[in-house]
Amino acid sequence: MDRRQMTLILSDKEMELLDDLSDRRGMSKTALVRQALRLYQSVTERIEKGEKVFVEHPATKDKAELMVL
Amino acid sequence: MKLLFSVDWLRSKIASDPDVETEAGRPLVGFDQVKSMESGIVAVIPQRNVIQMRIALGTLVRQLRQRDRLTLQEVAARAEVSEEELRQVETNPSYTARPRLIFQLSKFFGVSLNNLSQMSGATHAVDRRLYNDAVQYAAHSDDVAPLSELQLEILNGFVAVLNTPKALSGHD
Amino acid sequence: MKTLLGEVVLFNRWTDRFDPAAVYQGLDSTNFRDFENLWKPELDRRAAEFGTWAEAAEGNTQDAHWDWVGKAKSEASYEAFAVECGGVTQGLMLIDLALHHARLPPHKGLDLCYIELVASAPWNRRGFSDNPKYKGTGRVLLATALSFGIDQELKGRTGLHSLPESETWYGPLGFTNCGYDEGKQLQYFEMTEAAAASFLA
Numbered sequence: 001m002d003r004r005q006m007t008l009i010l011s012d013k014e015m016e017l018l019d020d021l022s023d024r025r026g027m028s029k030t031a032l033v034r035q036a037l038r039l040y041q042s043v044t045e046r047i048e049k050g051e052k053v054f055v056e057h058p059a060t061k062d063k064a065e066l067m068v069l
Numbered sequence: 070m071k072l073l074f075s076v077d078w079l080r081s082k083i084a085s086d087p088d089v090e091t092e093a094g095r096p097l098v099g100f101d102q103v104k105s106m107e108s109g110i111v112a113v114i115p116q117r118n119v120i121q122m123r124i125a126l127g128t129l130v131r132q133l134r135q136r137d138r139l140t141l142q143e144v145a146a147r148a149e150v151s152e153e154e155l156r157q158v159e160t161n162p163s164y165t166a167r168p169r170l171i172f173q174l175s176k177f178f179g180v181s182l183n184n185l186s187q188m189s190g191a192t193h194a195v196d197r198r199l200y201n202d203a204v205q206y207a208a209h210s211d212d213v214a215p216l217s218e219l220q221l222e223i224l225n226g227f228v229a230v231l232n233t234p235k236a237l238s239g240h241d
Numbered sequence: 242m243k244t245l246l247g248e249v250v251l252f253n254r255w256t257d258r259f260d261p262a263a264v265y266q267g268l269d270s271t272n273f274r275d276f277e278n279l280w281k282p283e284l285d286r287r288a289a290e291f292g293t294w295a296e297a298a299e300g301n302t303q304d305a306h307w308d309w310v311g312k313a314k315s316e317a318s319y320e321a322f323a324v325e326c327g328g329v330t331q332g333l334m335l336i337d338l339a340l341h342h343a344r345l346p347p348h349k350g351l352d353l354c355y356i357e358l359v360a361s362a363p364w365n366r367r368g369f370s371d372n373p374k375y376k377g378t379g380r381v382l383l384a385t386a387l388s389f390g391i392d393q394e395l396k397g398r399t400g401l402h403s404l405p406e407s408e409t410w411y412g413p414l415g416f417t418n419c420g421y422d423e424g425k426q427l428q429y430f431e432m433t434e435a436a437a438a439s440f441l442a
Contacts, residue, residue, distance in 0.1 A: 026351055031394035035352055038339035042318040070392040072247040072264065073441050074384045080259055083252045083377035090368060091379025091410045093401040093430075094335070094358030149421060149428070167426060172405035 008033075118200065119190040123162035125203035126188040128210045131159045132224045133178045135216045148177035158189075165190060184231045202230050243267040246385065251326050251375040260375070262326035264385050268333075272323050275330035275362075283363035319357065320389065324381050332378030334359040336386055343398045344419055345431050353431070354390030356401035359383070368406065379410065387437050397437025402427035415440045 010018065022032040043053050054063045134144050141159070145152035150173050157164040158174075166189045175182040187195040188203055206227040210220065244266045250259040318339040324332040334356060341355035361378040363369040387397050402425045403411050412418060415436035422429045432440065 026348070026396070027394040034393065035338065038318040042339045045318075070246065070266065070389055072249075072385060073388040073391060076248065076250055079250050079377065079381065079384070083250070083259075083380055086377070086380055087410070087413075088367070088376060089410050090366060090404070090406040091383075092360050092366075092404045092407050093356055093411075094360070094404075151421075169405040169426065 118195075120162045121204050121207070122188045122195065122200065123158075123164070123190055125207035126166075126185070127159045127162065128207050129180075129188070129224075129227065130155070130174060130178075132210065132216060132220070133180070133228075136221065136224060137178075144177065148173045150174070179232075180228060181231050199231075202227065243269040243272075246322075246388075249324065249381050251324070251331060251377045251381065253374065254376055255372070255374055260326055262324055262331065262381070264381060265323045265325065266320065266389070268321045268323055272325075272330045272333070276333070279329065280362055283369060322382060322385055322389070324378055324385075326375060330362065331365060331375050332359070332361045332382050334382040334386060336389065338390075338393060338395065341400055343400070343431065343433075344429075345417055345433050348396075348398055348434060351398060352395055353398045353400050354386060354393070354395045356383075356386055356399065359386075359401070379407075383414070384441065387432075387441060391437070396434045397432065397441075398434055399432040399437060401430055403430050 018029050018032065022029045025032055025035070027035070046053055052065055054065055056063050134141070139147075141155055142152055144150075145155050148155075150170050154166065154170050155174075158166050158170065168186075171185050171189050172182060174180070175185045184196075184199055187199055206223065209223050216224070246264045246266050249262050249264050251262045252258075253260045318337060320336045320338070322334040322336070323330050335358040337355045337357045338352065341353045343349055343351050343353045359379065359382050361375075365373050365375045365378055367373055386399060390399055391397050399416075401411070401416075402422060404427065408418070408428055408430075411430045414432075416430035416432050417436070419429045419431055421427075
């Protein structure tokens with residue numbers, strides 16, 4: 001599969017977040033961005049189809065709907 | 070991306086792999102255990118006969134459980150099925166058992182999957198002889214009493230019929 | 242976009258020999274055509290013979306056929322793979338990398354390569370044919386899934402829901418049976434990083 005390179009301009013805070021997340025998720029920054037894209041795409045697609053995406057608290061079963069604008 | 074295995078690895082692994090089904094995710098058809106409908110031995114049966122077959126299935130499952138001195142909970146746990154589903158199969162002839170339940174019960178009790186599937190009403194077509202045997206068996210079985218010696222004999226006879234290979238029985 | 246990943250082999254039960262085959266990432270019109278013209282008539286024929294169950298218990302079987310094709314075509318978070326031999330699609334697999342997480346320690350919660358569907362052509366399966374042709378599509382596709390997951394830095398963590406008749410296949414390969422999943426109504430199996438490494442060894 002072809003791979004292309006791009007330059008990403010991030011603020012210090014965003015860069016820190018990327019470092020922290022890639023560390024916690026055990027993958028490189030590139031892999032993390034790829035996974036984030038897939039997830040964002042999947043959520044967007046569902047919402048565009050009229051589905052709702054929720055996060056649920058395991059104990060209270062409280063649900064919060066994810067909004068993608 | 071690079072494949073992390075070689076053709077030689079595949080050759081040796083495929084040669085020694087068991088020759089079993091490897092599907093995951095979801096069935097491409099409702100139920101994959103299939104058999105040929107050629108010849109008049111199998112026939113399409115109406116709904117009321119499906120109910121009769123399911124009564125026989127419920128009796129069979131309950132008696133096999135009694136034979137092995139197991140409670141409903143114990144069978145559910147050991148066969149890895151839901152207790153409620155198992156209860157439905159034993160007691161409710163209107164209940165349509167799911168393929169997995171029938172598959173697990175067939176493995177657990179060592180009874181032909183093909184025949185159990187037919188008895189559960191999973192199929193449009195059933196073996197006429199199986200239908201007759203199942204209805205006979207159900208008619209001669211006491212619904213609630215513990216297994217008497219005579220009843221055990223009838224049960225064993227029916228299980229033997231279920232597990233007898235037939236010329237056309239296809240895959241079990 | 243369809244990309245050739247590599248040459249593989251499948252065991253031809255009819256000739257007792259290995260035939261050359263190829264694994265692809267991404268499907269093209271040939272695969273969809275094979276599914277429509279070769280797989281589906283066989284699946285429909287069997288469904289018609291043995292269909293009431295699905296209709297009664299599972300809902301519409303027609304949808305089940307097409308669900309994954311639609312996904313493979315439309316949703317970018319899914320990656321589709323095919324194994325072809327003799328110019329024909331012998332096996333298909335659909336992977337989702339976005340929405341599933343490992344349940345097993347020591348990497349519980351981390352992203353996982355989830356096999357949404359893996360299927361062999363009906364003529365390769367004992368459930369459909371008295372004289373099935375190719376053996377090995379399941380292993381080729383699983384090894385491809387692990388390769389893909391590792392390429393995507395998921396380190397071999399892999400999950401799937403096995404069909405009942407395939408439960409005996411996944412355990413010995415190194416998958417852990419995590420139990421019955423009420424939502425999918427199937428047993429959930431997962432492979433850890435360590436198990437994936439020993440599978441590919």
